Amino acid sequence: MTAVLPLVEHFAQGLDAPICLTWELTYACNLACAHCLSSSGRRDPRELSTAEAKAVIDELERMQVFYVNIGGGEPTVRPDFWELVDYATAHKVGVKFSTNGIKIDKAAARRLAASDYVDVQISLDGATAEVNDYVRGKGSFATAMKAMENLAEAGFAGFKISVVCTRQNIDQLEAFKAIADRYQAQLRLTRLRPAGRGADVWDELHPTALQQRQLYDWLVLNGENVLTGDSFFHLAAFGESLPGLNLCGAGRVVCLIDPVGDVYACPFAIHESFLAGNVRSPGGFATVWRESDLFLELRMPQSGGACASCSAFDSCRGGCMAAKFFTGLPLDGPDPECVKGYGEKALSKIEPGRVSPKSSLDHSHTRPVKNGPIMLTLNRKPPSRSCDENPVSDMLAGRTGARERASI
Amino acid sequence: MPEAVVNEKAVTAVQNSESIPAENTQSPLEISDLLVEDVSIDGMCGVY
Amino acid sequence: MFGPTAAPPVSGVTPLRANVFDADLPYELHPAVEVRPEPFGALLYSFKTRRLSFLKDPLLVTLVRSLAEQPTAGEACRAAGITEPDRRSMFLRALATLASTETIRERHVPTAGSST
Numbered sequence: 001m002t003a004v005l006p007l008v009e010h011f012a013q014g015l016d017a018p019i020c021l022t023w024e025l026t027y028a029c030n031l032a033c034a035h036c037l038s039s040s041g042r043r044d045p046r047e048l049s050t051a052e053a054k055a056v057i058d059e060l061e062r063m064q065v066f067y068v069n070i071g072g073g074e075p076t077v078r079p080d081f082w083e084l085v086d087y088a089t090a091h092k093v094g095v096k097f098s099t100n101g102i103k104i105d106k107a108a109a110r111r112l113a114a115s116d117y118v119d120v121q122i123s124l125d126g127a128t129a130e131v132n133d134y135v136r137g138k139g140s141f142a143t144a145m146k147a148m149e150n151l152a153e154a155g156f157a158g159f160k161i162s163v164v165c166t167r168q169n170i171d172q173l174e175a176f177k178a179i180a181d182r183y184q185a186q187l188r189l190t191r192l193r194p195a196g197r198g199a200d201v202w203d204e205l206h207p208t209a210l211q212q213r214q215l216y217d218w219l220v221l222n223g224e225n226v227l228t229g230d231s232f233f234h235l236a237a238f239g240e241s242l243p244g245l246n247l248c249g250a251g252r253v254v255c256l257i258d259p260v261g262d263v264y265a266c267p268f269a270i271h272e273s274f275l276a277g278n279v280r281s282p283g284g285f286a287t288v289w290r291e292s293d294l295f296l297e298l299r300m301p302q303s304g305g306a307c308a309s310c311s312a313f314d315s316c317r318g319g320c321m322a323a324k325f326f327t328g329l330p331l332d333g334p335d336p337e338c339v340k341g342y343g344e345k346a347l348s349k350i351e352p353g354r355v356s357p358k359s360s361l362d363h364s365h366t367r368p369v370k371n372g373p374i375m376l377t378l379n380r381k382p383p384s385r386s387c388d389e390n391p392v393s394d395m396l397a398g399r400t401g402a403r404e405r406a407s408i
Numbered sequence: 409m410p411e412a413v414v415n416e417k418a419v420t421a422v423q424n425s426e427s428i429p430a431e432n433t434q435s436p437l438e439i440s441d442l443l444v445e446d447v448s449i450d451g452m453c454g455v456y
Numbered sequence: 457m458f459g460p461t462a463a464p465p466v467s468g469v470t471p472l473r474a475n476v477f478d479a480d481l482p483y484e485l486h487p488a489v490e491v492r493p494e495p496f497g498a499l500l501y502s503f504k505t506r507r508l509s510f511l512k513d514p515l516l517v518t519l520v521r522s523l524a525e526q527p528t529a530g531e532a533c534r535a536a537g538i539t540e541p542d543r544r545s546m547f548l549r550a551l552a553t554l555a556s557t558e559t560i561r562e563r564h565v566p567t568a569g570s571s572t
Contacts, residue, residue, distance in 0.1 A: 019449075020449060020452065020455055022454070022456050067449050069455050069456045071456045094449075121456070162456070190456075227450040229450055229456070230450075230451050230452050230453040231453050243447070243451055244447065244448070244450075244451035244453070245447060245451055245452045247453070248453055248454065249453045249454035249455070250453075253452050253454075254452055254453070254454035255454070256454075265454070266454035267454070267455070267456060268454070
């Protein structure tokens, strides 16, 4: 019998096709959440057409990608959203879509409940309007709850409620669970990454070290039916691993397709450094997945660098690549939220005034959004230029959005 | 990784063609001699 | 082939019917399961349970795929060339696990009331 490798070794070396992936259908969004990982808001004029999107689905079917998480921006604002979802399910690609709930009215809920092949994930970042709307904007809690009511009323059990864990909502874990139970939904807790606009609010929003421990303990005790998207594998250094593969899947078992067809290693790494190619090039998505330099590099054995000698390295695998990158840390060193504190140490060594990487892509609303996140109204910036055709208009106007990190 | 030693009791049970009690799903990624692992589709990092 | 997604288990409640694996019964791949060959064996995804199984040995993949054509799971092992007692035990335990996660299921002569 051939020697059996630990599965994690097979995955770390990459597969011929992703197991599942995130597909952002549009950068357009009715909200302007403070921590948006894709800096969404305005539609990009180069978005994939319906025909191009269907061609991607055809490829996913051929590659036997089991499942795609459709997001954005707000995917339901695309006029062809339902058409694409139906096309995917008809072509044996499972669909879950992430939404803020804006279009999940009673009719949509009934339609979803009638389909066995589509799953829904409602975004919620607070168990109360006060906590939620602080980050997602006034009225967004109500919108999400209404969508949940509609789904429950239509008999759709088992939809997901996806929560990004923040300093403000860590004390609400039980309350989130109660909401999920009330609507017969499944709770999902995920990690905040300093990606997209998340970089701008990371300092205020990311959980404290004590809260990380609190979260980990809660998941170990209560997390049997709580999903995490394996986003807390860096917490495995605390003790027993949480359920999941417990490794970074970027470019190995998962990736992102963005609204203009760009393929990134992961949705939390939308930056030129993690851009593998574009589905519009010859050979399409399959060729990007199988042959891009970036993905081939990610699939090489990673040494672990500075972390390799740490006793926890086997569990935490050095943490999240995107979290390190966007806080200006080297990829072969500790995660900024390393549970042993090595990340904090490394951050304190960054020269004051050094600017962390920031993508040149920014589809944020340029005009202040009515009912925007309350946390942003506390530091109101002057309105930018009225012309918002150019997605990089803000960058050209000199608003870099980069953070400067002072030494601690 | 060395292959795990097969449980003696299980071998006897199999040879007697007795029913094998269902294995409760182990915690994901318990590397066992059973050659299979079981993870939720949600259990991989890098997807929303 | 593209089976329904199920509601998540409530508080870890197990199905009413115990999934006891019996090597003397006929089995088959669950119809909601999709098999994707890989160099190391195969990935199996159940659209019903939304769980992934990884068969880390190509022979196990062959065995699982042959179940539907064989009179019993035990016979399928023999037909796949798995006869040495330790190996047979190992492969049957693998099948038992797959049965407990609804990746494979008992094969019934079609009648009303077959388990899903």
